[in-house]
Amino acid sequence: MIRKKRKAGFDGPSPEEYAEGVLEGNRVMLSKAITLIESNAPQHFDAAQSLIQKITPERKPSLRIGITGVPGAGKSTFIDAFGSLLCDKGHKVAILAVDPSSQVSKGSILGDKTRMERMARNPRGFVRPSPSSGVLGGVNRKTRETILLCEAAGYDIILVETVGVGQGEFMVRGMVDFFLLLVLTGAGDELQTMKKGIMELPDLVVVNKADGENVAQAKKAMQEYNTILHFLKPYTEGWTTEAVTASALKEQGISEIWGIIEKFKEITLGSGGFEERRMEQQKDWFYESIKEQLMFRFFNSKGIKEKIRAFEEDLKKEKVAVAANVQSLLDEFFSKN
Amino acid sequence: MIRKKRKAGFDGPSPEEYAEGVLEGNRVMLSKAITLIESNAPQHFDAAQSLIQKITPERKPSLRIGITGVPGAGKSTFIDAFGSLLCDKGHKVAILAVDPSSQVSKGSILGDKTRMERMARNPRGFVRPSPSSGVLGGVNRKTRETILLCEAAGYDIILVETVGVGQGEFMVRGMVDFFLLLVLTGAGDELQTMKKGIMELPDLVVVNKADGENVAQAKKAMQEYNTILHFLKPYTEGWTTEAVTASALKEQGISEIWGIIEKFKEITLGSGGFEERRMEQQKDWFYESIKEQLMFRFFNSKGIKEKIRAFEEDLKKEKVAVAANVQSLLDEFFSKN
Numbered sequence: 001m002i003r004k005k006r007k008a009g010f011d012g013p014s015p016e017e018y019a020e021g022v023l024e025g026n027r028v029m030l031s032k033a034i035t036l037i038e039s040n041a042p043q044h045f046d047a048a049q050s051l052i053q054k055i056t057p058e059r060k061p062s063l064r065i066g067i068t069g070v071p072g073a074g075k076s077t078f079i080d081a082f083g084s085l086l087c088d089k090g091h092k093v094a095i096l097a098v099d100p101s102s103q104v105s106k107g108s109i110l111g112d113k114t115r116m117e118r119m120a121r122n123p124r125g126f127v128r129p130s131p132s133s134g135v136l137g138g139v140n141r142k143t144r145e146t147i148l149l150c151e152a153a154g155y156d157i158i159l160v161e162t163v164g165v166g167q168g169e170f171m172v173r174g175m176v177d178f179f180l181l182l183v184l185t186g187a188g189d190e191l192q193t194m195k196k197g198i199m200e201l202p203d204l205v206v207v208n209k210a211d212g213e214n215v216a217q218a219k220k221a222m223q224e225y226n227t228i229l230h231f232l233k234p235y236t237e238g239w240t241t242e243a244v245t246a247s248a249l250k251e252q253g254i255s256e257i258w259g260i261i262e263k264f265k266e267i268t269l270g271s272g273g274f275e276e277r278r279m280e281q282q283k284d285w286f287y288e289s290i291k292e293q294l295m296f297r298f299f300n301s302k303g304i305k306e307k308i309r310a311f312e313e314d315l316k317k318e319k320v321a322v323a324a325n326v327q328s329l330l331d332e333f334f335s336k337n
Numbered sequence: 338m339i340r341k342k343r344k345a346g347f348d349g350p351s352p353e354e355y356a357e358g359v360l361e362g363n364r365v366m367l368s369k370a371i372t373l374i375e376s377n378a379p380q381h382f383d384a385a386q387s388l389i390q391k392i393t394p395e396r397k398p399s400l401r402i403g404i405t406g407v408p409g410a411g412k413s414t415f416i417d418a419f420g421s422l423l424c425d426k427g428h429k430v431a432i433l434a435v436d437p438s439s440q441v442s443k444g445s446i447l448g449d450k451t452r453m454e455r456m457a458r459n460p461r462g463f464v465r466p467s468p469s470s471g472v473l474g475g476v477n478r479k480t481r482e483t484i485l486l487c488e489a490a491g492y493d494i495i496l497v498e499t500v501g502v503g504q505g506e507f508m509v510r511g512m513v514d515f516f517l518l519l520v521l522t523g524a525g526d527e528l529q530t531m532k533k534g535i536m537e538l539p540d541l542v543v544v545n546k547a548d549g550e551n552v553a554q555a556k557k558a559m560q561e562y563n564t565i566l567h568f569l570k571p572y573t574e575g576w577t578t579e580a581v582t583a584s585a586l587k588e589q590g591i592s593e594i595w596g597i598i599e600k601f602k603e604i605t606l607g608s609g610g611f612e613e614r615r616m617e618q619q620k621d622w623f624y625e626s627i628k629e630q631l632m633f634r635f636f637n638s639k640g641i642k643e644k645i646r647a648f649e650e651d652l653k654k655e656k657v658a659v660a661a662n663v664q665s666l667l668d669e670f671f672s673k674n
Contacts, residue, residue, distance in 0.1 A: 196569075231536075233531065290632075291631075295628060298631055311623065312623075315619045322623050324389070325623070329627065
């Protein structure tokens, strides 16, 4: 699907120029390329897709790690410390944030860079804030394509952080190899406030802030989480999700966490589970995209919106037959499209 | 949406005759009406929808209870005992089975009636096996519409049982007021074999077979389940999901379970949560149906199937850009439809 080098209304570098810059590891070109991917302007979509198509065959091995946490768990401090450790070990680390609840561009680069001071300055690091959602696949598509761009630019570890409330955890789980949940002390209270199903997503639970007077409480929380995890089915077959303690602030337990992730990678690469998950994720993403697009076209088609609003009112009264209404809505939609 | 009394190719009673029979509580007409709803023949769809439209305004108060269980938990025995108790208390009880994994008609009426001997003979009971899935909304639509028919026929308690493997639990949870999970002893082992998320669905967990030498073990399992439930977020706001023991065989603990459900009904009716859930379910079902129908039309449209198969192969190699492919598939679909 090679397209013309330049399209009307698109006056930045060409997809070829972007691809070349990204593959050379040029940070400015990478940033600009991500901005192109994130653009909601329809005329940028073709150029962005052409760019993705060009860099896709150049894929390099990478590890994608999702990181989420309860409010106040110290996610930024953890990611800053963890990312710095990985850079020290010779990795190139990209940090992406995902905020599906953001309808307009919220997070600023400055904001994210202030949150993660060391990583923002690290020449082996790349920090990128959350994209705003848009029509063509929204945050989900943009984040997945940004991961590919970062990998093409030579970042071999991608940290994908969930920001804000919403279903971000499930979205991120669907695009990473390993998923880490940061918690605090007091499993019982904390779990009551978590969204349903969150505890079944992680490959590792980290009780953070295990420092100073908090150590004993953190150890207790770790035991509580291990009790719960014992009853739950691990997300990854052949791997037992466990809880450990750490202190991002004091940089304690961070290299142990990396050790666990390396072990996970070794086991899943050996069993084939690693590649299998990536393939499944690609497939899910393909079908998910089709669903999203179909729904988008349907609900934004002429006349449907008003009809839906009226049906919703009737539905509340349980006075209408759902299937017949759905049928007539679809008939109308397809007669016009 | 009143349609002509008889349509070509449809030679049973008219929708009016069906509606009249069902509303009179005529069991033969109810059975036939359900068969009409379950028919996969497109010419039956309009008649069925006309029937649903006719009975919908006549809705009577009811309680819909979903029942699921781990293999061997004694679901049939439990439902037979529980249903009989409710009949004795003056209720009219319909028992429906849902098996989303069944692609052809599997469960036979005889089979289900043998499984639940007392309820099959009970004049206040109505036992109906699982419908086979079909194109127009499948098992989900058929079960929802069968619930409406049973309620129109005067059954004030609907027990919806999940049968077979698959995502039946989530489907049934989305159509009932109260959800009950039957388990056995040994929470740890059992939970490992359950599907992800199941433990967050029920409003009550019943450790069955708490009789004879098994009593002590059942009590221990009850405590284990209560520990886990303490950490999980209850499915119903304002209600604490608990674990209790029972013996369906010895008919012990069954009326206590009914007491818990009555309390649940009282609380949720008082808080408005009962009506709110029903409205939410209607709305979810409406949107779910639209999604199902759109996906069905898309994946069954000419030329798309072959393209999808080819793309899937490419996707496995992670060599193609997902968004661009989705875009071109949709463009093709809409240019033809």
